[in-house]
Amino acid sequence: MLVTPRVVLRELRRSDAASLWRVSRSPEVARDSWPGPPTVDAFEAFISRAWRGRAEGKYACFASVSSNQPEPTGLFELRSLQPSFFRAELGLLVDAPMWENGVFEDAMRLVCGFAFRTVGARRVEIRVSVAHARCNAALERLGVQKEAVLRAAFPQGGQFEDQYLWSLVSGLDPLAAP
Amino acid sequence: MSLIDLGPLGLGSHADWRQGLPFMATARLMLREVRRSDARALLRLTQSPDIARHTWPPPPDLEAFERFIEWARSKRADGGHACFAVVPRGQTELAGLFDLRSLEPGFVRAELSFFLDPSLWGTGVFIDAARMVCEFAFTAVGIHRIEARCEVDNDRGNRALEKLGASNEGRLRASFVREGAAVDQYLWSLVNGVD
Numbered sequence: 001m002l003v004t005p006r007v008v009l010r011e012l013r014r015s016d017a018a019s020l021w022r023v024s025r026s027p028e029v030a031r032d033s034w035p036g037p038p039t040v041d042a043f044e045a046f047i048s049r050a051w052r053g054r055a056e057g058k059y060a061c062f063a064s065v066s067s068n069q070p071e072p073t074g075l076f077e078l079r080s081l082q083p084s085f086f087r088a089e090l091g092l093l094v095d096a097p098m099w100e101n102g103v104f105e106d107a108m109r110l111v112c113g114f115a116f117r118t119v120g121a122r123r124v125e126i127r128v129s130v131a132h133a134r135c136n137a138a139l140e141r142l143g144v145q146k147e148a149v150l151r152a153a154f155p156q157g158g159q160f161e162d163q164y165l166w167s168l169v170s171g172l173d174p175l176a177a178p
Numbered sequence: 179m180s181l182i183d184l185g186p187l188g189l190g191s192h193a194d195w196r197q198g199l200p201f202m203a204t205a206r207l208m209l210r211e212v213r214r215s216d217a218r219a220l221l222r223l224t225q226s227p228d229i230a231r232h233t234w235p236p237p238p239d240l241e242a243f244e245r246f247i248e249w250a251r252s253k254r255a256d257g258g259h260a261c262f263a264v265v266p267r268g269q270t271e272l273a274g275l276f277d278l279r280s281l282e283p284g285f286v287r288a289e290l291s292f293f294l295d296p297s298l299w300g301t302g303v304f305i306d307a308a309r310m311v312c313e314f315a316f317t318a319v320g321i322h323r324i325e326a327r328c329e330v331d332n333d334r335g336n337r338a339l340e341k342l343g344a345s346n347e348g349r350l351r352a353s354f355v356r357e358g359a360a361v362d363q364y365l366w367s368l369v370n371g372v373d
Contacts, residue, residue, distance in 0.1 A: 034282055082234060083234075087353060122352065122355075122360070123351075125350075145351065147348045147350055147351065147365075148347040148349075148365050149347060149348065150325075150367065151323075151345065151367060151369050151372065152322065152369045152372060153287060153323055153367075155286060155322075160322060165348060165350075167350065167353075169352045170352075172352065
């Protein structure tokens, strides 16, 4: 469990399925996310897969609980893109309450500390739709580096939108201190 | 001869390729699904210093390569992977590999990795094979976007991707390791209907 006064990151629990499924279905979140599990039962199955992936050493998924919220309002997943987690992709599911009062920034610091200091990742990549102004601005404030514009990389409304590829590199970026 | 032999399954159906990858051919080469019997040739090729300096550490021995091949075929059956062996015309042994890996469920976005026997570099085999694999990806699988990464100092690899029509989208810091040192890569992409 990773904790600041504003937010707790902890492993997913089966009982998180309903609240996180609701988060994933909210129009504001769904607009910027790949389609999530379609039902609460499917979300429970996703949580079971996440536990297996963690046990196999190739996946880590945290529920994010803001201090003023009774249930998780976000999810941060680290997916290994190479054996031994040299390169990882960070996926985000962030509901409106998390964007307030520095909660997202706290959660990012926690999950990046886990990725670089506990898991030993050397490089973490994040893909965000160019239209997701709030998330892109938050990453920039945190010192995450924008490396590429990915053409037509994200399906949205029957078309494909560009994404930014952001990265953190161990030893180079403040959030990636080894 | 047409650029692509559609094979018994054809490329028209998005589901058929999960039952087995099609055989494809040009005057210079054949592409077919990787087989367990390719393990020895793959082991030999990946131990070549010219290939090893540009690739992530491969399976370390014959048995590990056989397991990789079985894994690749099972992932193909699941709809998330396509691994082609390159066999030059007139030969029977694999001389290269093109590997398409899904980056999301649904195979909308894929990562392409590849290597070729150095004796085939500059012969046109890469372009032939890459074009067929991309056509397969866009037409049969329904992939929308293919990504490939290449170290910034790999001039031959970057030129080949440029010649293929890929777009250089950015420079990825410290995204590859060679002899213990971090190396930057370029990110290249091909987008269906755009490139």
